[in-house]
Amino acid sequence: ANRQSRYLxxxxxxxxxxxxxxxxxxxxxxxxxxxxxxxxAILSLVYYALRDRR
Incomplete structure (x- = not known):
């Protein structure tokens, strides 16, 4: 018991x-x-680039 109390x-x-x-x-x-x-911003640019190609 004395030895264990050291660890606690x-x-x-x-x-x-x-x-x-x-x-x-x-x-x-x-x-x-x-x-x-x-x-x-990237998705907006892709959308407008694709829309502009038509």
Missing amino acids: AAYIRPTLAEKSEFPQRELMLGIVALFSFLIW
């Missing part, structure tokens, strides 16, 4: 996190918005 001793007491590091919501939202805009 807390060397650093757990604390509550002050701020979350992940997920980085603002960064992910910006990346998703950027790629959504790029996909929309």
